[in-house]
Amino acid sequence: MILLGFGVAAQERLAGARALVVGCGALGCAAVDLLARAGVGTLTLVDRDVVELTNLQRQSLYVDADARAGVPKAEAAKRRVLAIDPALRVHACMEHLSAENAEEFVRDCDVVVDGLDNYRTRYLLNDAAVKLGKPFIHAGAVAMRGTSMPVLAGVADSLGVARADAPCLRCVFPELPPAGEGETCDTAGVFGPAVAVVGAHAAGQAIKLLAGRADLLDRSFWSVDMEHNRTVRMPLAGAARAECPCCGARRFEFLEDEADGRCTVLCGRNAVQVRPAAAARIDLVRLQSRLASLGKFAITDGLLVGALEGSFELSVFPDGRAIVRGTTDLVAAQGVYDRCVGE
Numbered sequence: 001m002i003l004l005g006f007g008v009a010a011q012e013r014l015a016g017a018r019a020l021v022v023g024c025g026a027l028g029c030a031a032v033d034l035l036a037r038a039g040v041g042t043l044t045l046v047d048r049d050v051v052e053l054t055n056l057q058r059q060s061l062y063v064d065a066d067a068r069a070g071v072p073k074a075e076a077a078k079r080r081v082l083a084i085d086p087a088l089r090v091h092a093c094m095e096h097l098s099a100e101n102a103e104e105f106v107r108d109c110d111v112v113v114d115g116l117d118n119y120r121t122r123y124l125l126n127d128a129a130v131k132l133g134k135p136f137i138h139a140g141a142v143a144m145r146g147t148s149m150p151v152l153a154g155v156a157d158s159l160g161v162a163r164a165d166a167p168c169l170r171c172v173f174p175e176l177p178p179a180g181e182g183e184t185c186d187t188a189g190v191f192g193p194a195v196a197v198v199g200a201h202a203a204g205q206a207i208k209l210l211a212g213r214a215d216l217l218d219r220s221f222w223s224v225d226m227e228h229n230r231t232v233r234m235p236l237a238g239a240a241r242a243e244c245p246c247c248g249a250r251r252f253e254f255l256e257d258e259a260d261g262r263c264t265v266l267c268g269r270n271a272v273q274v275r276p277a278a279a280a281r282i283d284l285v286r287l288q289s290r291l292a293s294l295g296k297f298a299i300t301d302g303l304l305v306g307a308l309e310g311s312f313e314l315s316v317f318p319d320g321r322a323i324v325r326g327t328t329d330l331v332a333a334q335g336v337y338d339r340c341v342g343e
């Protein structure tokens with residue numbers, strides 16, 4: 001309260017505010033910790049995974065016992081938040097955010113914070129936030145780099161920001177990165193401090209908005225590179241595109257596309273087929289070298305096949321299609337695909 005501009009009125013606003021954090025990995029952990037300690041009254045935490053031992057190097061809300069017991073991240077994060085402040089209201093949702101449920105989650109919050117590890121779900125949140133008029137704080141991190149960007153396209157008028165100066169994610173990155181191209185935390189690793197810095201930047205943006213201090217927002221595309229020790233801020237003024245399908249034409253392709261239709265259980269085979277979000281051509285040799293740290297992969301008959309840690313077997317086709325063996329769970333299969341092949 002001593003902090004200039006964060007007195008009683010701002011504290012009351014924070015206590016009455018609702019934040020939605022989608023993805024409770026390293027970014028989500030860093031952001032949720034700060035949002036909880038700032039006194040954001042209601043936190044909704046969405047994550048589809050369980051805590052694993054290899055998460056603990058960077059996912060700061062979890063401890064060894066959570067990993068050993070395989071506690072769902074949303075639930076473990078909720079326990080930790082309530083241990084920090086029992087007065088907060090915390091909703092733990094062990095769900096896969098999809099076109100079916102995204103609007104329901106976004107409608108009931110005052111800010112959306114990105115704790116995700118994949119672009120398809122980010123674009124879905126971008127669509128939902130713009131459509132429903134909510135601010136969305138995008139954040140992402142991989143290896144020793146990360147980025148953060150406030151998406152104010154849905155709230156430009158109420159914040160008094162010119163529409164042209166309030167781009168959405170698709171104004172800046174019109175299309176999904178092609179399947180098999182992007183690095184993921186599972187193929188490139190992630191430096192714990194980098195993801196903490198990015199999560200803190202995103203949480204700072206959310207807290208400023210919720211406290212009624214939008215004047216303090218960093219209205220730039222912000223990126224940090226802890227390998228080369230660089231920080232870059234690209235101003236977003238004038239970056240909104242009239243031809244943007246999302247905030248320009250208000251065509252919400254990711255909400256309308258039934259993303260879960262990409263997964264099909266292959267009957268009687270204990271396997272799921274996953275299709276890429278967009279037409280793709282995969283360089284299997286490159287993908288093979290990227291996946292080397294995850295298991296033993298070989299290219300046979302034009303197909304990249306390998307066994308992953310645990311009990312999954314993954315086969316990737318040159319067109320981006322993949323078969324995940326060892327499960328009939330669509331969400332688990334989609335998770336394996338997102339981690340290994342990308343979008």
Ligand SMILES: [Zn+2]
Nearest residue numbers: 168171244247
């Ligand atoms: Zn846009």
